[in-house]
Amino acid sequence: MRTVYVDNNATTQVAPEVFEAMKPFFHDLYGNPSSMHFKGGEVQKASVEARERVADLIGASPDEIVFTSCGTESDNAAIRGTLENYPEKRHIISTRVEHPAVWTLCKHLEKRGYRVTMLSVDREGRLDLDELRAAISDSTALVSIMYANNETGVIFPIEEIGQIVKSRGIPFHTDAVQTVGKIPLGMKGSTVDMLSLSGHKLHAPKGIGALYIRRGTKFSPLLIGGHQEKGRRGGTENIPYIVGLGKACELASRHLEEENNRVRLLRDKLEQSLLDKIPNTSVNGDREHRLHNTVSLSFEYVEGESILLLLSNHGICASSGSACTSGSLEPSHVLRAMGVPFTAAHGSIRFSLSIYNTEEEINYILEKLPPIIERLRDISPFWRDHIKASSKQ
Amino acid sequence: MWEYTEKVKDHFMNPRNVGEVENPDGFGEVGSLACGDALRLSFKLDEDKRIKDVKFKTFGCASAIASSSALTELVKGRTLEEAEKITNRDIAGYLGGLPEEKMHCSVMGREALAAAIANYRGEKREKEEFEIVCNCFGISDKEIERAVRENNLHTVEQVTHYTKAGGGCEGCHPKIRDIIDKIWGEREKKPELVKPAKGERLTNIQRMRLIEETLEREIKPALRQDGGDLELIDIEGSQVIVALRGTCSFCPSADFTLKQYVEAKLKEFVTDDITVEVEE
Numbered sequence: 001m002r003t004v005y006v007d008n009n010a011t012t013q014v015a016p017e018v019f020e021a022m023k024p025f026f027h028d029l030y031g032n033p034s035s036m037h038f039k040g041g042e043v044q045k046a047s048v049e050a051r052e053r054v055a056d057l058i059g060a061s062p063d064e065i066v067f068t069s070c071g072t073e074s075d076n077a078a079i080r081g082t083l084e085n086y087p088e089k090r091h092i093i094s095t096r097v098e099h100p101a102v103w104t105l106c107k108h109l110e111k112r113g114y115r116v117t118m119l120s121v122d123r124e125g126r127l128d129l130d131e132l133r134a135a136i137s138d139s140t141a142l143v144s145i146m147y148a149n150n151e152t153g154v155i156f157p158i159e160e161i162g163q164i165v166k167s168r169g170i171p172f173h174t175d176a177v178q179t180v181g182k183i184p185l186g187m188k189g190s191t192v193d194m195l196s197l198s199g200h201k202l203h204a205p206k207g208i209g210a211l212y213i214r215r216g217t218k219f220s221p222l223l224i225g226g227h228q229e230k231g232r233r234g235g236t237e238n239i240p241y242i243v244g245l246g247k248a249c250e251l252a253s254r255h256l257e258e259e260n261n262r263v264r265l266l267r268d269k270l271e272q273s274l275l276d277k278i279p280n281t282s283v284n285g286d287r288e289h290r291l292h293n294t295v296s297l298s299f300e301y302v303e304g305e306s307i308l309l310l311l312s313n314h315g316i317c318a319s320s321g322s323a324c325t326s327g328s329l330e331p332s333h334v335l336r337a338m339g340v341p342f343t344a345a346h347g348s349i350r351f352s353l354s355i356y357n358t359e360e361e362i363n364y365i366l367e368k369l370p371p372i373i374e375r376l377r378d379i380s381p382f383w384r385d386h387i388k389a390s391s392k393q
Numbered sequence: 394m395w396e397y398t399e400k401v402k403d404h405f406m407n408p409r410n411v412g413e414v415e416n417p418d419g420f421g422e423v424g425s426l427a428c429g430d431a432l433r434l435s436f437k438l439d440e441d442k443r444i445k446d447v448k449f450k451t452f453g454c455a456s457a458i459a460s461s462s463a464l465t466e467l468v469k470g471r472t473l474e475e476a477e478k479i480t481n482r483d484i485a486g487y488l489g490g491l492p493e494e495k496m497h498c499s500v501m502g503r504e505a506l507a508a509a510i511a512n513y514r515g516e517k518r519e520k521e522e523f524e525i526v527c528n529c530f531g532i533s534d535k536e537i538e539r540a541v542r543e544n545n546l547h548t549v550e551q552v553t554h555y556t557k558a559g560g561g562c563e564g565c566h567p568k569i570r571d572i573i574d575k576i577w578g579e580r581e582k583k584p585e586l587v588k589p590a591k592g593e594r595l596t597n598i599q600r601m602r603l604i605e606e607t608l609e610r611e612i613k614p615a616l617r618q619d620g621g622d623l624e625l626i627d628i629e630g631s632q633v634i635v636a637l638r639g640t641c642s643f644c645p646s647a648d649f650t651l652k653q654y655v656e657a658k659l660k661e662f663v664t665d666d667i668t669v670e671v672e673e
Contacts, residue, residue, distance in 0.1 A: 111620060111639065118643070303429065305395075305454035309405065322429065322454070330529070330561050331429070342427040379411050379458060381433035381450035382426055 001315045004361045008201075009150050009178055009294060009352035010319055014244070015203040021247040022205075025240035033237055034228070043239045050246025054210055057249040058176075058195065059186035066211045066232045067242050071177040071198030072101040074211040075144075077222040077233070078173040078194040079105055082142045083114075085218040089141035095119045095127065095156075096337035098146050101196075102175055103333070106144075115139075124286040125154040125338050129164060136168050147176035147195075148183075151321055151334040151350055152285030153294025155179070162191025171217065177201055177209075181252035182260065182291055193217045199241065203354070204248035208241035259355040264292035267353050270362050271295045277370045280386070284321075284340055284348060293353040296321065296335075298344035301383045302376040307349055310372040316365055321348040397455060398489035404459035409466055412448040421508025423501055428530050428557065430457045430498065434505040436468070436513075444468050444476060449505075456488075456495040463487045464502040473510050479503065480543050481555070496555045500540055526568050528646045529561025537572050547573060563640065564650040567615030600663065601628050607662040612655055616641060623655070631666040633659060647671075 005013065025046065031039030033047055051062040068074045079092070079102070094106050096118045110116045117135040119127055127145075136143070143165045148155045158174055165172040173194040179185065180195075181202035187195065194217060199208035213219050213232065225234020274297060275281050284296040299307065304322025311318055321332030322345070330336065331345035340348070351365075377383035397405070417435035424431030430453030439445035447468055451461040463484050468476040481499035485491045491499055523533035540546060540555045549569045553559045559569050595603070608625055616622055621641035627634040635655070641647050656669040 107620075301426070301452065303453050303457070306405070306458060309455050313406070342429070346426070346429045379408060379450060380452040381422070381431055382452055384450075 002364075004314075004316045004357075004364055006351045006353055006357060006361075006365065007317045007319050008354040009153075009350065011200045011206065012203045012354055013356065014205050015248060015251055017251060018204055018244045018247045022240045022244040025243055029239070033239065034226070046243050046246075047237055047239060050242045053246040053249045053253075054197075057185070057253045058180060058197070058212060059184075059188050059190075060212050061188075061215070063230070064187070064212055064215055066213060066229045067237065067245070068209040068211055068233060069207060069238070070209045071099075071175070071196050071201070072209075073222070074177075074196035074198070074209045075099075075101040075173075075175055076105060077211055078196060078213075078219075079109075079142060079144055080222055081219045082171050082173065082194070082217075083109070084220040086141040089139050091115045091117070091137060091139040091141060093117045093119065093132065093135050093140060093143045093145075095121065095145055097121055097125065097149055097151075097334045098144070099150055099175055099177065101177075102144055102146065119145075121337050123339050125149060125152050125284070125334070126286055126289070127156055127161070129157075129160065132161065133164055136165070136170065140168070140170050142171050142173060144173040144175065147174045147179035148291050149285070149334060150178050151332055152296045152338075153178070153291035153352075154285040155183070155289045155291060157289075159191055166191045178291060178294075181249070181256070182293060184256055187212055187214070194219075199245040199248060202248050202252050204245040205241055208238060208245045210245065255355060260292050263353050263355060263357065266357055266359060266362050267293055267295055267351070269359070270351060270353075270365060271297070273366050274369065277366070278373050282344060284335060284338065284344075294350065295352075296348055296350045298340065299347040299349065299373050300343055301380045301386060302347045302373060304346060304348055306376050307347070307369075307372060310376070311349075311365075311369065314364075314368045316368060319350050319352075321350065322346045395456070395492050395495065397459075397492070400463075400487070400489040401456060401459040401491065404462040404488065405455040408449075408458055408462040410448050410462065410469075411450065413450060414446050414448045419509040419513030421505045421510070421512055423504045423508055424453070425531070426452065429453065430501060432457070432461050432501050432505040434461075434464070434509045436509060438473075438513075441472075443470055443472050445470075453498065453501075454495070456491050456498040457501065459488055460484050460491070460498040460502045461505075464506060468506065473513065476506060477510060479506065481540070482544065493551075493554050496544070497557045500536075500555055504536065526572070527556075527558035527561070527565045528649045529565075530557040532556050532558035534568075534572060537569060538576060541573055541576050547577065549573070562644040562646040562650075563619040564621070564644055564646045564654070566619050567654065570615075570618075595664070603663045604628055604633055604659060604667075607659055611658050611662060615654075616650075626672045631664065631668060633667060633669045634672050635669060636672040 029042050031043045033040055033044040051065050054065050055062040092114055106116045119131050145161055147158050162172050171193045174192050175196045177198040180197040193214045195212040197210050200206040221232050223234045280300040282298050304320030308320050321335045335345040414435040414437050418438045420435045422433045433450045436444050436447040447465045449461040449465055451458050467479055481503040484499040484502045523535040526534050537556055537558050544555055546552055549559055549566050552569050559566050620639050622638035624636045624638055626636050637647055651669055659667040
């Protein structure tokens with residue numbers, strides 16, 4: 001069976017060039033960069049180079065990059081590492097649509113006595129910046145707002161937000177796990193103090209991430225141990241994966257514009273054709289300010305998990321914000337925060353493309369999906385009710 | 394990814410008896426679009442009062458569709474008395490088992506069957522007979538009790554897996570706990586708060602103490618189990634003013650919990666005229 005992988009916001013395949021670059025660091029180049037002998041020196045050089053590549057992709061200085069084990073660690077380090085420096089400030093501002101890495105941590109801190117303001121979003125998934133202005137107080141220790149949403153792809157106006165936050169002298173963190181490698185970023189002259197990124201979202205392997213920390217930002221390490229990462233994260237460096245992330249960042253900066261334009265055309269074709277072919281279908285999220293690779297669609301009167309399993313049967317890998325797939329009984333907190341009606345949220349499917357997708361694959365999805373929706377609607381008790389009701393009007 | 398048995402996959406990919414029976418003898422519908430799954434079941438009997446034709450339409454996930462399909466296969470050819478004996482465990486068993494988190498799909502099958510049989514017999518499912526416990530998913534105490542008994546459930550989480558109750562705002566967790574405890578008789582008896590006899594007048598101080606004590610002993614521990622909390626702000630006569638904290642402060646069903654749980658408890662333990670309001 002063929003595989004059409006359009007779930008790249010969940011994870012991506014490791015680029016062949018990345019895998020090749022990593023290989024020597026498992027057998028020949030296995031030294032510890034802290035060692036004084038030549039085996040340490042060999043890998044030290046590779047790690048410096050990788051750090052430069054990561055910094056280049058986001059327009060930062062290499063010394064502002066701290067390697068971590070994943071995006072979640074980066075988020076935890078940024079948030080906890082900031083709070084520790086402002087023990088008297090007990091207020092955090094975030095949003096209702098954050099990834100669990102931030103959302104659940106905020107909920108956890110709330111139980112530990114922090115006041116957390118979760119900013120709301122409108123039907124299109126957009127923030128109201130006046131709500132942010134009103135929420136900021138003298139006790140605000142940190143503002144953490146995601147760059148782009150993993151479920152809908154909606155991009156928040158991070159620099160505009162940053163200006164509001166910085167005008168009050170408050171540290172500003174952004175979870176840019178879905179953004180890095182997809183849109184050009186320049187941390188020099190940015191209002192962002194800390195930015196999280198994750199390797200496996202941009203064709204590096206799982207198990208590696210990074211945190212950008214602007215020079216001069218107050219930060220306490222999450223992992224306390226050795227002197228690694230200039231004392232900002234203890235633990236022997238994961239050299240093969242650091243090299244992999246460096247290579248992936250290099251590839252991403254090389255391809256950023258041309259590949260993204262191509263992927264955007266594919267996404268647009270997929271989205272528009274599905275809207276045209278399948279009645280009672282809608283797009284979730286602001287179509288104008290959105291990642292070029294993501295589309296979240298809701299198919300009314302059918303349930304997401306059923307759609308996914310039938311797609312999977314044809315080798316198509318996507319994901320859903322439906323209750324049955326979220327592991328809970330309610331549909332995704334992102335779609336609920338946007339006020340997407342339950343009827344639509346239960347039948348939501350997210351396609352997230354990568355540079356490896358082809359037009360032929362998009363055509364394949366366009367061939368397979370409409371009959372799946374039709375088939376599930378035939379089984380659904382509500383579809384015929386809907387048809388009857390609309391024919392009466 | 395869920396681990397479904399081959400039988401679940403088969404009944405999902407090739408569901409048996411999809412559709413609606415024309416002029417059915419019995420017809421039942423449970424669930425809703427908002428809840429994420431719904432099952433419409435219809436059947437026709439033959440001269441021997443056996444189920445001759447049975448069809449379903451289901452909105453829901455793979456295991457909901459498979460459970461519906463399995464249900465129709467299980468009841469075909471049976472008398473209603475036989476069909477009635479089918480439990481959700483039979484449906485899950487027929488499919489070679491369901492993931493624990495998906496057991497509610499088999500319960501939905503059983504509920505739809507009960508509804509269709511009741512419809513055939515002309516019985517109305519009286520509203521007064523049950524009380525809605527889980528407001529998010531519209532699950533009654535009777536449904537929870539039955540699932541607890543038939544499946545030997547002992548935790549709130551299990552009840553959520555089997556009935557969905559408690560899977561939303563989680564405000565009903567204390568009530569579900571109560572139902573489980575009542576059935577299995579595990580509740581340790583707490584010393585009763587003494588409610589004044591009818592007509593006995595409380596001094597303001599006594600009333601305030603009793604309200605505080607009830608909040609501390611009866612109400613807050615239950616809310617805290619789910620990360621919620623409330624704070625007593627003021628007492629004006631019989632009006633108790635509180636502020637919502639923790640998960641309660643953003644729970645969509647907070648109003649419901651406030652009236653149906655907090656106020657009810659205060660009425661029970663203090664006086665019947667107590668009302669609870671949230672601080673402006």
